[in-house]
Amino acid sequence: VEEGRLVTKARLLDEVWKGVPVTEEALTQCVRSLRKALGDEAGRPRFIETVPRHGYRFIASVTAAEAHDANTDAARFEPRPGRDRREALARFLSMGRAGLIGGGAAGLVGGLAYGFAGVAQSGA
Incomplete structure (x- = not known):
């Protein structure tokens, strides 16, 4: 786990x-x-934090939310000193993974639709 260290663009794209x-x-x-x-x-x-041309770094120091706070936005995203940084980085990467997969799927679907539209136009 990277604990505040740079996570390269290549690593994010690969993982x-x-x-x-x-x-x-x-x-x-x-x-x-x-x-x-x-x-x-x-x-x-x-x-x-963005490290231009290289990647990103999760810089917040946060603490774990209590079970009764888990459903509030403030509990999920409020920085709190002392939280295990490994857990924070793991959450960051899992949120990123979900967002990236969704974005990639949307791009793929849009690209296919655009490609089919181009083929249909050239055939007309």
Whole structure:
């Protein structure tokens, strides 16, 4: 587990898409979605730091939410000192993986639709 260390774009693309060819733009869009869900900003990051041309780093120090807090947005995303950083990174990567897979699937479907539309037009 990386505990605040750089996670490269190549590693994220490899571990999330597992060999499915996608562009770095898909990764960028997924990180943007994660930031939006967390209320984070690229220019003033509290959770996800961008390392230009290299990758990302989860920088928040957080604590585990109590079971009764688990369903509130504040409990899920509020930074709290002392939380095990491995757990935070694992959550970051799993959220990223889900977002990236969804984004990749949407891109694949859109690309196929666009391709079929182009073939249909050229045949007409």
